[in-house]
Amino acid sequence: MRAFDVVTAKDSRHAVALLAEHAPTAKVIAGGTDLLADLKFSSHGPAMVVDISRVEDLKAITITDEGLSIGALVTHTAIMRSPIINDMFPALVHAAHTIGAVQTRNLGTLGGNLVTGVPSMDSGPTLMALEAIIVILSPAGRRQVPMAEFFLGPRKTVLKPDELLAEILIPKQNLGKPTHFLKFGLRKGQALALVSAAASVWVDVDTQICSAPRISLGAVAPTVIRAPKAEAHLDGRPLTADAMAEAGRIAASEAKPISDFRASAGYRRELVAVLTKRALEGAYELAKTKRRGA
Amino acid sequence: MANDDREKLSVSRRAFLKGGALATGALSSTLIPLGPAEGADRAPEATDLDPRRSKIELKVNGVAYRVDVPNTTTLATLLREELHLTGTKVGCDRMQCGACTVHVNGRSVYSCTVPAVDAAGTEVLTIEGLAKGDTLHPIQQAFVEHSGFQCGFCTSGQIMSTKALLDRNPQPTEDEARQALSGNLCRCSAYKKILESVMTASRLSRA
Numbered sequence: 001m002r003a004f005d006v007v008t009a010k011d012s013r014h015a016v017a018l019l020a021e022h023a024p025t026a027k028v029i030a031g032g033t034d035l036l037a038d039l040k041f042s043s044h045g046p047a048m049v050v051d052i053s054r055v056e057d058l059k060a061i062t063i064t065d066e067g068l069s070i071g072a073l074v075t076h077t078a079i080m081r082s083p084i085i086n087d088m089f090p091a092l093v094h095a096a097h098t099i100g101a102v103q104t105r106n107l108g109t110l111g112g113n114l115v116t117g118v119p120s121m122d123s124g125p126t127l128m129a130l131e132a133i134i135v136i137l138s139p140a141g142r143r144q145v146p147m148a149e150f151f152l153g154p155r156k157t158v159l160k161p162d163e164l165l166a167e168i169l170i171p172k173q174n175l176g177k178p179t180h181f182l183k184f185g186l187r188k189g190q191a192l193a194l195v196s197a198a199a200s201v202w203v204d205v206d207t208q209i210c211s212a213p214r215i216s217l218g219a220v221a222p223t224v225i226r227a228p229k230a231e232a233h234l235d236g237r238p239l240t241a242d243a244m245a246e247a248g249r250i251a252a253s254e255a256k257p258i259s260d261f262r263a264s265a266g267y268r269r270e271l272v273a274v275l276t277k278r279a280l281e282g283a284y285e286l287a288k289t290k291r292r293g294a
Numbered sequence: 295m296a297n298d299d300r301e302k303l304s305v306s307r308r309a310f311l312k313g314g315a316l317a318t319g320a321l322s323s324t325l326i327p328l329g330p331a332e333g334a335d336r337a338p339e340a341t342d343l344d345p346r347r348s349k350i351e352l353k354v355n356g357v358a359y360r361v362d363v364p365n366t367t368t369l370a371t372l373l374r375e376e377l378h379l380t381g382t383k384v385g386c387d388r389m390q391c392g393a394c395t396v397h398v399n400g401r402s403v404y405s406c407t408v409p410a411v412d413a414a415g416t417e418v419l420t421i422e423g424l425a426k427g428d429t430l431h432p433i434q435q436a437f438v439e440h441s442g443f444q445c446g447f448c449t450s451g452q453i454m455s456t457k458a459l460l461d462r463n464p465q466p467t468e469d470e471a472r473q474a475l476s477g478n479l480c481r482c483s484a485y486k487k488i489l490e491s492v493m494t495a496s497r498l499s500r501a
Contacts, residue, residue: 001366002364002366002367003346003364003365004346004366005340005345005346005365006338006340006348006365006409006411008337008338008411029412030408032408032409032412033389033407034408036368036407037388037389037407037411040387040388041388049365051409051411051412053412054337077401100389100477101392101403101476101477101478102455102458102474102476102477103389103392103395103402103403103404103455103477104389104404104477106401106402106403107404107407107408159423180424188476189473189477190390190476190477280460
């Protein structure tokens, strides 16, 4: 590892000030699970590391006027143990559970997972299917970016060097929306996703008519993506077995998977069709359960 | 009895290591054991001479230390090379194998991937902190009884992950135990014996 200076941020305001002072030579460290792996095996690195791991005001999970706010420094373990998230979005709990191992989830943060910008990130599809909004702080103030516009390409996001991802917001209209997430990896533990898929949908359980279906896919394009054609196929129609299977096939045609040593593009495309269908089925099941519970 | 011999052997090794750590501590200028009340909740400070080093205070197994290390130092390196607590092993050095598992403020982490500066002000528990004097911790006892290891390199990590599991869930199912230890690899593939050890440790810990 190349030597670097460390400055420790006391709160989010201090973190932004430190970034403004030291960008663009500075790197932000939170849980460190990605940054440290990069620094260790690389001969170049930042001259300065801004350590935000002690910034307490970015560690809260709260319901606000805008929706469900998850601080960027909330760990995957904290998501799994949050009563609010378990109640509203079991899919987020499940997605967090598929990340690394206990030790990784105890360190790694939700914001950290998103800023990596890798297409296989496990937190991505569920949040995108819930139309999450990324809240960014900088010396210029606070700006919000829809999740679907946050990623520019593999390992590229809209974040500028002096900007800090502060919060992930699930908008109010989606609180409690039935959502399901599935990841297919080569092992049960510590595997990268070959394909991941999430679906969120409101369903009138009497008529099966669905509205605002949202489908998001991971590891099958340069970034986590939505599948708008598959969504359009379902919107306003009954959520039948045939409709869900067809949405899966359409989603497969929207994906742009690559072949690599883990799987071929063709195999990934097949997985998209199956996982999309199953994610829709899972969200539908949840819609039915919620009504029974209500 | 073979078990008694093993216990004596492990005790004498531990006493040897403990003695080694204390002797080195007395000689090193950067390693200052502090009183038990100090060393809590302190952020790292840049050293006066070199901004690429930091002064860190932390507690390891109940003992407070003040060290001065390069910012590139990981917690695993700090434990092994500064504090000479070599029970924590470094296998892959990239967050996959789990040999370096320790607890920081009660949470299990890969110490190979925690910057030492982030451990400033924390309480760290390592494998050396489990036994009480000559009495093995029930989890250690269970691993000895079941031979929950072959070469033993991954064992301190397996035991620390087991402790993290049982602290939260004293009566796990086998499936829960498998999941909780999925971040700890065993190249000897002693998984069956490790799982037996965990289930016995659960019983012993409650006894």
